[in-house]
Amino acid sequence: MLLQIEGLLNGPWAGLIVQVLVNGLALFIAAKVLDGVEIKSLPKAFMVALVLAFLNATLGTYLEEHFSVFSLKLMNFVSDGIVLLVASYFLSGFKIKGILWAIILAVVLTFLNTIITSVLF
Numbered sequence: 001m002l003l004q005i006e007g008l009l010n011g012p013w014a015g016l017i018v019q020v021l022v023n024g025l026a027l028f029i030a031a032k033v034l035d036g037v038e039i040k041s042l043p044k045a046f047m048v049a050l051v052l053a054f055l056n057a058t059l060g061t062y063l064e065e066h067f068s069v070f071s072l073k074l075m076n077f078v079s080d081g082i083v084l085l086v087a088s089y090f091l092s093g094f095k096i097k098g099i100l101w102a103i104i105l106a107v108v109l110t111f112l113n114t115i116i117t118s119v120l121f
Contacts, residue, residue: 036101
């Protein structure tokens with residue numbers, strides 16, 4: 001079992017695994033700080049991060065392409081907020097109280113991901 005995990009961390013999935021772990025931790029911290037965001041537990045935060053990775057690769061890419069034309073990439077927080085709202089509709093134990101809180105969460109996640117990544121690496 002240990003060899004299989006070690007192989008994953010050295011293989012092509014390493015970046016995705018690290019990204020999901022960092023995003024899950026950032027989501028959990030952000031939910032503790034923001035009143036409009038609720039995540040039941042740390043494992044649920046990692047599940048949300050995994051779903052967000054999929055949604056960002058599909059829906060997020062589409063939204064950012066269309067929003068960036070109008071705003072020089074400043075609307076990425078809005079598209080990230082939309083992706084976060086979509087994830088909250090599909091996952092129990094993860095709630096966002098509206099688009100404004102979703103956009104605030106997107107900004108806070110960007111900030112926390114930068115800090116966590118710089119501390120770890």
